[in-house]
Amino acid sequence: MSVLTRIRNALIAAAVSALMIGLVGCSNTANSPAPGNLTVNVTIANRQVNPSNATLQAKVGQPITFHITSDAADELHVHSVPDHKFEIAAAPNQTFQFTVDVPGNVDVELHHLDRTIATIQVRP
Numbered sequence: 104m105s106v107l108t109r110i111r112n113a114l115i116a117a118a119v120s121a122l123m124i125g126l127v128g129c130s131n132t133a134n135s136p137a138p139g140n141l142t143v144n145v146t147i148a149n150r151q152v153n154p155s156n157a158t159l160q161a162k163v164g165q166p167i168t169f170h171i172t173s174d175a176a177d178e179l180h181v182h183s184v185p186d187h188k189f190e191i192a193a194a195p196n197q198t199f200q201f202t203v204d205v206p207g208n209v210d211v212e213l214h215h216l217d218r219t220i221a222t223i224q225v226r227p
């Protein structure tokens with residue numbers, strides 16, 4: 104076997120193993136996808152809240168984002184363990200993000216309006 108043939112064979116072997124590692128990497132990603140962000144868009148206007156009493160699904164550790172547009176100041180209270188509180192201003196496009204560490208049903212409330220935006224069913 105000539106030197107050139109040896110080099111060519113070595114290169115082909117390297118390319119094939121790189122391809123196989125790449126395929127294994129892809130299938131691993133497909134088997135355990137990272138949980139995406141759960142985004143909830145909320146509008147508060149004239150004391151009306153939308154959505155209201157919604158039921159949502161999430162997983163422990165999954166980033167949960169509330170985008171809130173409001174015409175009144177309020178307090179967003181996430182009844183997780185531990186809980187989260189956010190001050191809502193009378194302003195458009197406010198973003199609040201949190202994660203939930205303990206599985207269970209988590210109520211997300213507006214304390215001034217005394218309304219429940221959603222109950223998030225958080226799975227392990």
Ligand SMILES: [Cu+2]
Pocket residue numbers: 180181182212214
């Ligand atoms: Cu509360």
